[in-house]
Amino acid sequence: MNGRPKKTCHTQANVSEVPMPQIPHSFQMPTTGRTLLVGFNRALVTELDSFLPAGSLTVVEEADVYRKKGLERARQSLSCVGEVILAPYQQSEACLGPVLAAHARTPFTTVVPGQEYAVAPTALIAERLGLRGAGTTAAGTLSDKLALRRTTTAAGMPGPRFQEVRSLEDVATFVAQTSGQAVLKPANRQASLGVTLIDSVDEVDYAWRELVSAEEPRQVADRPWKHRYIVEERLHGPEFSVEALASDGEMIFVNITQKSVAAGPHPVETGHVVPAPIPEPVSEALLQSMRRLIAAVGYGTGILHAEWIVQDGQPIVIECAGRAPGDNICELINQAYGFSFVQTAWSLLAGDTPQPPGQARQGAAIAFLTSLPGMVTHITGTDTARAVPGVVQVSLSVHEGDVIPSLRSSWLGRQGFVVAVGPHSAAAADAAAAAVSHISITTGDGEASASLTRVVG
Template identity: 25%
Template sequence: MARLLVLGGSRQAAAGLERLKALGLELVVCDMDPDAPGFAYAAHRVLASVYHAEECIPAVRAFHAHTPIDGVMCLACDVPHVVARIADELGLPGIPVESADLTVNKLAMKDRFQSLGVAIPPYRAIADVKELAGTLAEWGAVVVKPTDSRGSKGVSLMRAGGDVNWAFSNAQENSPSGKVMAEKYLSGPQVSTESIVVGGEAVTPAMSDRSYEFLDRFAPFIVENGGDMPSELDDAVKHDIAALVSKGATALGISQGIIKGDIVVHAGKPYIIELAARLSGGYFCTHQIPLSTGVDLVAGAARTALGETLQPADWNAKFERHVSTRWLIPESGRITGFSRPEAVLSSPGVLAFEHWAEIGARVGGAMNAAASVAMVQATGNTREEAVRNAETALDAFALTVEGD
């Protein structure tokens, strides 16, 4: 039985860990929370913060000394650089450390893409507020972000007249290095992709049209409230997206593994916003992709991490099913009530539902990807029906919030 180390045992990782255990793997789960839900599927626990390499790697090294592991991956956490270092130190399959480091430094990633002709929005490092103000005046609308944060923390969309002092501070305060960058805002549909790279070839079975229907309401923050599969983009554009992701993976030096992409299609042409060398969070890899396509990229990531030789053709979508994900993002205040999950699960078309709302808990409004308190996925005969079923299900949750 292969022994697989998985970094991350959070709520969002639990379903993936359950699937990996069902495949017969002996799971070693690393998480700093002794009550992490993912530990329910673990044969072994390593208590350490996966976001702090100086804590995680020595703990893994000590475990490996008495119980050797055969592979390492992460699930629902953005730590490919830690995974790569563990793999490198223990002689396990994995992507190069340099490649992993590029995927967690947005500025370095963009520099690499630009040098190799990979299509990306115009961007630049921002040293101070004056430089940000000049960039905004030049480009008209910019996305301001930390160079090295995650989960959309510190990210904002600035248009003419926006508060650049606040935007710069917000990004800088959420950057571990204190560094800020700006990208020209390109209008157009955005797509989440998930690919598996096999022998240098990226296969992309999953493209989800991201929902930003509340972009004005949440401004200046950029917070999506869900996504829809299959993508409604033209086949030619989807082909171009898949080719672009593959080119991006090659530029990063990744020949085996998982690539998660954030793509914008502007004037009919795709551009990479970011690529990540890991599985997605947000129940995308664990729920929406297999429900919509029949492809289990969690299993693919595990098999790659264990050094198995995969075949590209095995990872194409097996079918197309309309699946819509919607996140419940409440206004600021304190949660005063909600219905039992059974009321949601019995709603038409619902495939999956989870919530993490607690009575009395304070919710702070939509600032980043952590703003939601529930997730539903629903299907239908058409996209419109799937979206309607997802929205109806969230209404059935009947969350109430008392304002501050």
């Protein structure tokens, strides 16, 4: 959706809704300048704050999102954040004009997406500024699961039967004509939002309701959204993600993450282990498939985060994001490999030639806390969890009196996490699982549910 920014009354210093200027046709590559982040991401900006100079980061954010998430308060402790440009970028190119005007005043040398919905506009900005990036074609493909499935199929990569759907009847017909097992999901959303597993035609009604009612109001602007939906045959097998840094289409760093997901109709991620403790033939197959994926979409330079299911020994791509992974995977990579994944990506996009490590030096794991839905009446065990050897972080996002929803997406139903390290991946996963076993979140009438699917084994 294109359109001009709405008029607002922000008075904070360095926060502006810039009027749309006439867009020039090209810019020369700047020799000095600053970093542009499209879409505020608190975890990402916190890491940027450790190496970017004070005031050197310009952030583009939707005015509605900036207000709803209280980002003016969030930025106060982040010295790297300088100017904030409030302009549309979600399903919109309206941010381009204000960004080009800011670039004309003081050139940007690096532009990076901070959110899923910023991938395509970030690539467009990079292209117009002559900066390194994913490329507009690749970014558009990675931002739409239908486009990705069509692209990989055309490239000869294996994949399930799939179809764009616009109604419940479309879904029911697809399920009836296939094996009866399917996955229904938005083609252009994030965080497992609206993703529902179907095991028979009888479950289509529920899946459709879950799909069309899925919302993330704090994450998106208050304007109409263009939805696209996809249904595809169910795949069965262990799940992984591959995080890569690519330079002009060639991988210069790659990591394989093993993940676990919740049981039931909503396959929300409940844990990750870095690097994945898997046999070499499986890891080699994933690496080769990742190279094919990069070539198929025509990806240029930056970060990729691709999710895979290995079915009968064959990796099949589920989706691929052209941005930094969520779920603290960047931190797991930092802990396992002993370098800053984000800082290396920034250096790469700025035109440098970093040389990240090729092997992990230890294992790292994250385990997410889940519990029964209801009002939280009691939380115990966090101090004991922190004392478990190998645990480096215990974080809870709920307090007594909060109401926990049922597990639906990465935004809904997870109550916190534990991060742990160990001499190898299995040891890290064991430490995370041990810590989680000590934490009890009591909801409702005294019924307690501790936490988490074991992340390995």
